[in-house]
Amino acid sequence: MALVVQKYGGSSVGSTDRLMAVARRLIRAKERGDQVVAVVSAMGDVTDELLDKARAISADPPEREMDMLLATGEQVTIALLAMAIDTLGHQAISFTGAQAGIVSDAVHTKARIQEVRADRMMEALDAGRIVIVAGFQGLTPDGEITTLGRGGSDTTAVAVAAGLGADVCEIYTDVDGVFTADPRVEPLARKIDTISYEEMLEMAATGARVLQLRSVEFARNHNVVIHVRSSFNDREGTIVKEADETMEQAIISGVTHDTSEAKVTVRDVPDRPGVAAEVFGRLADANVNVDMIIQNVSEAGTTDISFTTPKDDLVRAIKAVGEVVADLGAREWSVDESIAKVSLVGAGMKTHPGVAALMFRSLADAGVNLDMISTSAIRISCVIAADQVDTAVRTLHKAFGLDERSVIAETAPAAPGA
């Protein structure tokens, strides 16, 4: 008997029919003899509808009350899913985040799970019930309702799996797993069978949208095995787990891309100690996430500083940069929104020199100019022009032999997204 956590997103539970399909899948797992926990999101557009209601009242509603409001979305889903299982003749029980023992910090709208007190879930499982947990939400030790922010339901699922000591946390999605590249860009992309936490983290951080970064971090920290798979079929998806010798030893696991960032450049900043600290301190104060940073070589006592930031943060970034330019006596600043980031991720690059060289050479041969470069031990990212991103992805996918295996592994289906 295994203990399985299954997570279903908003589109998987977006209608009565889909909810019934999820109920049937949970029951199948139960009938195989497993103990089953479902973690679910709000149905379809419910969260957006709630946001609209809030916006009709306030341009800037208190975050505590936003959490109070948004948490109702998942609560509706869990109740209806429990009813669906009941009507199919099986026993289920739904739990809000609070009831499931999801203890979070008090940072409303983006709280972090601190602890999962799993007793109540465990009791219900031992009583033979399918347990249904509201994703995306928690309760602070003071009894305040919180939400976990974007991708929070994935994190709830992983945290519940950790708290229960589950054998696997299955993340159901509309694609077959994690792919070597986005199949919409590279039709030859193939599904990855297993991938390490480290690689998945880099892929999630650089554009693979199938799993949220925070849930992978949580899984790594608590050694939870994640199985990313399709809610439309029964095929094996992608297993995300601790790297071990049984794992396929590709040098490069995948090519990711991200067009959600913009580049900001500040020109002719006085080149003296503390200037970078000043610039990025201001940005941090303004709650701006900064990804890549480049500072040019000094010329005549001034330098240029460029950084990339999510377009969502751009308004705040521009405001902060405008102030800092004035204060520091810099010449000007500019924004380029038509950039893209293409990344190579692979644990093998630690032991295989020459990956960067082959990457840069391939892109150069394809006429793709590199604007910024950043690296980690298992990742190389380049900022390029947005209109060259498809070319860059396909070029790298081929150059690093990811295509060829795709041809061999013909069983891997062409899925609609990554």
Place this chain on the structure above:
Amino acid sequence: MALVVQKYGGSSVGSTDRLMAVARRLIRAKERGDQVVAVVSAMGDVTDELLDKARAISADPPEREMDMLLATGEQVTIALLAMAIDTLGHQAISFTGAQAGIVSDAVHTKARIQEVRADRMMEALDAGRIVIVAGFQGLTPDGEITTLGRGGSDTTAVAVAAGLGADVCEIYTDVDGVFTADPRVEPLARKIDTISYEEMLEMAATGARVLQLRSVEFARNHNVVIHVRSSFNDREGTIVKEADETMEQAIISGVTHDTSEAKVTVRDVPDRPGVAAEVFGRLADANVNVDMIIQNVSEAGTTDISFTTPKDDLVRAIKAVGEVVADLGAREWSVDESIAKVSLVGAGMKTHPGVAALMFRSLADAGVNLDMISTSAIRISCVIAADQVDTAVRTLHKAFGLDERSVIAETAPAAPGA
């Protein structure tokens, strides 16, 4: 400084505009220097929409999950109302039933409040905040979400007022207060300024829909002063409180009517000890509420038994009666759905003999035939034909002098309902 609880029903918070109006009213109370608690229902048709969602999945959903589902309705309202107050520049905090310390028993869909642990509300009030509480819901000692059934938000408001030791519990509604009769039936009905718990209980039990019976019981048991008033104006409504010598000493406080019941008659039941116990025991087992009962004089060893029951319980009642008829060897049973109950309520009838006689005489003169009669110390109810109910109400209203005072108290407005 007074501590005021204000309760707003679903229609009072049914749109963004109305929610803003409620926010402004709460703020006005706060600015008068009072400590203010709002208890609110789900917005407009939200509860019905949730019920539809449940019915699309299950004909008979588990009641625990219904409560999980329905409790979201009020949670949306409290969050939006807190946002509305915030956007108007005042401090508010919303609490679910659980957070407000509403402890209930575990009878899902019609739970009863056992206790209100008011510490958290008190703290927020002392911090100068307007406290907003989700009506209609509670939490069991085991952490299960419950709902309180029909009229539950009124009961929440009274319980919160009791728990906080509030000076008054204001129930906002779409009429100006409690009337001597339903103004839609009797245009000369006048608003009652003060009424005792006992009389209000009898009126609520016999058809005055402005206050739910359970909330009045709760108010009497905890000596909470209720002020029933309109959410559309600032006029004084009806005060419901312990009877005292300052209260107006009308013999009759009001005439109520109720067309929500049906009459069931079982004919030729063997007239032996225990038969009535058998019949009504079966009905109780079937969860059928029985109001009035008449057993005819025995003829030739058999008797007829008639009782009235809410039409909502009629299907269950007929099933139980069918079984009991077969078991007891009774001849037949019949149902009359076209009945009405008209009632006179007044504490004065305890000390004024002749009320019943005048009532029966007036109805007879008006051509209204009496089918069943029941009385309490301060109430007389008659079952009549449904199509005579308007005539009966107007006849009694006039016969007991309720009209005349209406003419004197011309300031009382003609409101659209009772």
